[in-house]
Amino acid sequence: METREKEVLKVSAINNGTVLDHIPSEQLFRVIDILRLNHSQNSITFGMNLDSKTLGSKAIIKISDRFFEDDEINRIALIAPNASMNIIRNFEVIEKRVLSIPETITGIARCMNPVCVTNHQEIETKFKTVEKDGNIELRCHYCEKTTELKDLKIISSNR
Amino acid sequence: MAKSLISIHDFSKEEILHILEVAREFEQNKSQTFLSDKVIACIFFEPSTRTRLSFETASNRLGARVIGFPDAGNTSVRKGESLKDTIKMVSNYADLIVMRHPLEGSARYASEVASVPVINAGDGANQHPTQTLLDLYSIRETQGTLDNLTINMVGDLKYGRTVHSLLQAMSHFSPSYIFTAPEELKLPEEYKTFLQQNHIPYTETLDLNEYLQSTDILYMTRVQQERFTNPMEYEKVKNIYRLDAAMLKGVRDNLKVLHPLPRLTEIANDVDETPHAYYFKQAENGVYVRMAIIAYLLGKR
């Protein structure tokens, strides 16, 4: 109970919009980057290093008056697979969605292969997500090499 | 998007068998000039004389005219032109593009940008599908079949892309594999997993002599210095296998020695005189197979 109250104090409630919860704290800024929230005009509040039973430390983002399509929000599933999305209308959660990892990933991540053509020419990257031993890997559409999630580099939206 | 050949996986089993049939037709009748109204671009962003000559011979035997460049040296690429712009320009001139490029994935990208078919003549260490098809052709010509053969792959099984492509392409035809390699150059786990999933039996050995008697195809490879970051590692394994004529005593009559060439020390010259040597004929086969691929992609076979 105590943790919930603290959270409420730290991150104020929103009237209408989207709440992204259970983001690992260390991924907060990558999530902001992938969703291009740094270019957003909406009012946004976020908190990080909040206590979480499952993650140890989590981050939360609240975006007013903004709603996401599935394929838009699923892009963050790569780095925050346990994140949840709550849709808020009139201060109430009207829908809770879990994320799923999309089959293809376009233009978010870099290929880790230094001699991949996408690292030398202006080409939008494209990957297939494949499961290997319970982990997700990205198989490059071009060089056919796999990038593990731990090596994942996000292409900054500030370009 | 025009049908291209970028990776051996782009062709189904039926398409592979079709290409091999057409290649045999061209071997029996070497000059068929039905592409005399076509222009084929052979653009090589890194030099490979062997592969380029094979493609140019194939194009010429089909009657097509060839344009292109043998390396990126004096081209607009050197002046910083993007791959996309080069491909766009060349596809306006030519009916088909043969491309070799040092960057992995460059051929797939070119096929997406081009308005004409693209044949990958090697994209870095990634794919070289025409080599795989000529290997398959050579195997079938020497054994009379592709089915149920024992293929013994020798040498650099870790970095050798021809080995990886061939073992995947042959998996359509229920083979058994023997992998002869030193510890440092063993076949990567991902390919062993692939074989297990497809229920294809394989054995591994360090000793080239161990399974020679039960081999149908002895596929020798060169240990490529450029793949090694540590020169000491290369020195340790560069001369590890050397096949000579004496070692081939008592092997199966149908055993043929294949090698993608050029060879270094892994096949002694005295093997050339045995009935088991096939590597020079294998290189010649490359012309017929490339003729078949060109004709197929242009919708003429």
Ligand SMILES: [Zn+2]
């Ligand atoms: Zn890549």
